[in-house]
Amino acid sequence: MYPSFLFVLLPLLLSESRAEVPQGKVRIDCGASKEFVTLHVYLKKDADDGLQDPDALELAKKAVKGCSGAAHRFIRVSKTLGIAGVNRKNRMTLALDFSVRDEATTEAFIAVFRSASASDVLDLDLDASLQLARSLSLEFKGDPSKALKDFDRMLKWCSDSARSGLVRKDCGMFAVEIARTGEGWKDPVAKSWIELFEYLTSSSGPALTTGEARELARQLAQHGPGALKNFSTAYEYALDSKGLAFSRDQSIDLAKTLVSLSQAETVKSGETGTLPGTKKVRSGQ
Numbered sequence: 404m405y406p407s408f409l410f411v412l413l414p415l416l417l418s419e420s421r422a423e424v425p426q427g428k429v430r431i432d433c434g435a436s437k438e439f440v441t442l443h444v445y446l447k448k449d450a451d452d453g454l455q456d457p458d459a460l461e462l463a464k465k466a467v468k469g470c471s472g473a474a475h476r477f478i479r480v481s482k483t484l485g486i487a488g489v490n491r492k493n494r495m496t497l498a499l500d501f502s503v504r505d506e507a508t509t510e511a512f513i514a515v516f517r518s519a520s521a522s523d524v525l526d527l528d529l530d531a532s533l534q535l536a537r538s539l540s541l542e543f544k545g546d547p548s549k550a551l552k553d554f555d556r557m558l559k560w561c562s563d564s565a566r567s568g569l570v571r572k573d574c575g576m577f578a579v580e581i582a583r584t585g586e587g588w589k590d591p592v593a594k595s596w597i598e599l600f601e602y603l604t605s606s607s608g609p610a611l612t613t614g615e616a617r618e619l620a621r622q623l624a625q626h627g628p629g630a631l632k633n634f635s636t637a638y639e640y641a642l643d644s645k646g647l648a649f650s651r652d653q654s655i656d657l658a659k660t661l662v663s664l665s666q667a668e669t670v671k672s673g674e675t676g677t678l679p680g681t682k683k684v685r686s687g688q
Contacts, residue, residue, distance in 0.1 A: 433470030469503035511547035512540035
């Protein structure tokens with residue numbers, strides 16, 4: 404009786420056990436114990452962040468949910484913020500947030516924060532620096548490493564106030580704004596934005612003022628890296644006497660409309676259109 408019963412029960416138990424692991428995935432050991440010990444030692448002994456049990460114990464237990472690299476991410480963020488003068492409570496909270504994120508997100512936060520708070524770069528106060536850094540890391544819905552590259556490139560461009568017409572403080576906020584337009588786009592946006600600005604201010608384009616071109620390029624940036632190609636094609640055709648023979652302002656308006664209509668969503672394979680249940684990835688023209 405019992406052997407036959409076990410033959411029936413055993414396959415069911417094995418089936419339930421296998422169901423706990425999603426199909427196509429395997430379990431790995433991410434070294435939570437090592438991460439815990441590393442972080443707990445740091446929390447107790449570091450001169451800036453020294454905490455006593457049970458605070459250090461509970462914080463370390465929460466942080467290691469990030470598994471591999473959790474301690475390193477926590478310590479890097481904590482030390483960076485500590486040097487800048489962020490109070491312990493906020494430092495611990497943010498460090499814990501990044502302990503359960505990936506390396507790219509953590510790197511983006513640290514790099515943007517350092518640029519924003521550095522006296523020889525943007526020289527922003529702590530609140531403004533934290534806000535900019537969070538916007539391209541924790542709050543960025545895309546590839547943070549790409550956002551960081553776009554931010555750095557825009558920062559170099561707009562730090563030349565004679566060229567961009569922006570003071571240092573506004574430059575940082577503008578660089579973040581343009582970098583954030585890259586959310587969901589496969590390609591970087593900074594290079595194409597700068598080229599679009601140059602076109603808008605040139606004699607071969609609408610020859611707008613610096614302020615006008617910056618604002619128009621900002622509006623067009625949300626439509627992706629293909630904005631320059633789409634805008635210039637439409638603008639030049641509308642202006643041409645063999646095309647529509649529009650005025651400059653009419654040509655700009657038409658080009659803006661056509662750029663906004665050029666944004667499409669494709670599946671990752673690059674096929675036009677969308678499929679039910681498929682993650683959408685926008686691509687430049």
